[in-house]
Amino acid sequence: MKWIYPDYYPQFKCIAERCRHNCCIGWEIDIDYSTMGNYQKMKGPMGDRVRRNIEGSALDGHFILDENERCPLLNENGLCDLILEKGEKALCQICRDHPRFRCRLKDREEIGLGLCCEEACRLILDQKEPMRLLLEDNGRSKAELSNGEKEYLSRRNRLLAIATDRSQSVYNRMDRILEEEEEELPDLPFKQWADILLQLERLDENWTTLLKRRRNGPFRASIDDITQENLLVYFLYRHYLKNSKEGAYFCGAAAFSVLSTQIIALLCEKQSDVYDVARMYSAEIEYSDENLDALMGMLNEYNGGTME
Ligand code: SF4
Structure with missing residues (x-):
């Protein structure tokens, strides 16, 4: 398998609580089928809290935003309580991926960062040299x-x-x-x-x-x-x-x-x-x-x- 990405891509890091347009506010956050299964099994108070804040079925579940359109797991410091307690692996696919986008071809996946994220936007627009695409190949795919x-x-x-x-x-x-x-x-x-x-x-x-x-x-x-x-x-x-x-x-x-x-x-x-x-x-x-x-x-x- 090959991965292609712009040369600036590895420099991206979410600025979390410093973000003025946090992607956990104002966007519907869909939960993928496999993560929904994990949330149904999650133990302890965090599991209860997550389940209380979800609606929809396993196929179309999403978080219920609060009256200010904030994700119910986003705390007052602009950080995700789920990450703080369970780590990034507990996130659903959209939250893990955002702001990345992917395009799959037969032998490769092209990855990039979306301009709708303010930090990705800054990174993309501040590039002074022409963008180069980098390639990584694990050599395992024929x-x-x-x-x-x-x-x-x-x-x-x-x-x-x-x-x-x-x-x-x-x-x-x-x-x-x-x-x-x-x-x-x-x-x-x-x-x-x-x-x-x-x-x-x-x-x-x-x-x-x-x-x-x-x-x-x-x-x-x-x-x-x-x-x-x-x-x-x-x-x-x-x-x-x-x-x-x-x-x-x-x-x-x-x-x-x-x-x-x-x-x-x-x-x-x-x-x-x-x-x-x-x-x-x-x-x-x-x-x-x-x-x-x-x-x-x-x-x-x-x-x-x-x-x-
Ligand atoms: S919009 Fe970008 S920088 Fe802001 S919280 Fe989301 S991923 Fe992080």
Whole structure:
């Protein structure tokens, strides 16, 4: 088995009680089947407490958030009582993994960190050198990539090379990426893009306020090229392969990566805004299947593709 990950990935460490947008607040936390079984058997007061704070069946169980939308196991210091008492192995799959994402191919798993976590966001956006993918191989698997996977990997790697080609401005790189994939973005003024985002499901009032405030401009990117490169690379790495299925690639991932980078850049009034704006964009769009499907579907249709 091979594992692929961005070079910054090993530096990630959850900042727990110092996190201003703790992922244990405001998100529904689903409990996977196997962990649900462990919680049913957990002994002592912690077992009772966990079971009191769960609802749903073994197949769709989740924690009951309190009136402030906090996970019932999150203490007043912003730490998880379950980890403190039983260790990280007692966590359900989502809590163990977050903010990591994974994409599995025949011979490998690609891993990354999601921008919706403020610490991952800081790490990703603060990279000064072009992102490199690292590979670890335990040599135990004989599985090989299919021809389709090989093709999409090589196309994705070509797009990443363009995205990190610093001899060109970041705008030229975005154009080249779209040309390379023979994709285009609908030619809409930013105001209209903001209105499209305002029509999608929204979680955070700050996101709504930001979209309404920025929809009338000024329409210029206030963040530097390296930050935009980091965003572009992040979206391509995360979404391109996920969108490729054997023999049935549907287009839109390159356009989505370019569009997401441009929207985030235009929503920032100054460089330091990018951490909050990118985190919110990720939480509102990337982490909502419904919103992601709506935007990807629109770009897919515009580029003449067919979504399954
Ligand atoms: S959002 Fe990130 S840094 Fe904050 S608590 Fe969750 S994993 Fe930790």
